[in-house]
Amino acid sequence: MSNRQERANSEIQKCLMEIIKEKMNDPRLNKIITITETKLSKDFRFCKVKISVLDVKEIENVTNILQKSAGYIKKELAKMIDMPFMPSLKFEVDKGAVSTMRVEEILKNLNIPKEEENDGE
Numbered sequence: 001m002s003n004r005q006e007r008a009n010s011e012i013q014k015c016l017m018e019i020i021k022e023k024m025n026d027p028r029l030n031k032i033i034t035i036t037e038t039k040l041s042k043d044f045r046f047c048k049v050k051i052s053v054l055d056v057k058e059i060e061n062v063t064n065i066l067q068k069s070a071g072y073i074k075k076e077l078a079k080m081i082d083m084p085f086m087p088s089l090k091f092e093v094d095k096g097a098v099s100t101m102r103v104e105e106i107l108k109n110l111n112i113p114k115e116e117e118n119d120g121e
Helices: 003-023 056-068 070-080 095-109
Strands: 033-040 046-053 088-093
Touching (some): 003 046, 003 070, 046 056, 056 088, 056 095
Antiparallel strands (some): 033 046
16 A cells, blocks of 8 residues: 555544544434544545444444435545545444454453462462
8 A cells, every 4th residue: 555545544534533523413423433444445536434333233323324424424524635536435344343342242251260379389
């Protein structure tokens, strides 16, 4: 990936977080949302945005809300970033983050007894 693409990905990610947290007034988005990755195509016309939500049960719902709001988000992004054209946004679930949350949840629910320390051995 080129330096230009990396800088653009980073700036888009930062601005998208600001738009979602501060400019969108949808109460369904009050969940803790994290944009884990943005991937611009080589021609800068398309951008995949991977998101993670604290509540695993709500992630599909939040993704659908963001995808339906993509036009508004793109318009706000155009105000913040100077690019020749704004990429089309596609919001996706970050499956790695979802898997990590599930593993953590499973580990919390395990009842593993603590080992007793033996002083003599």
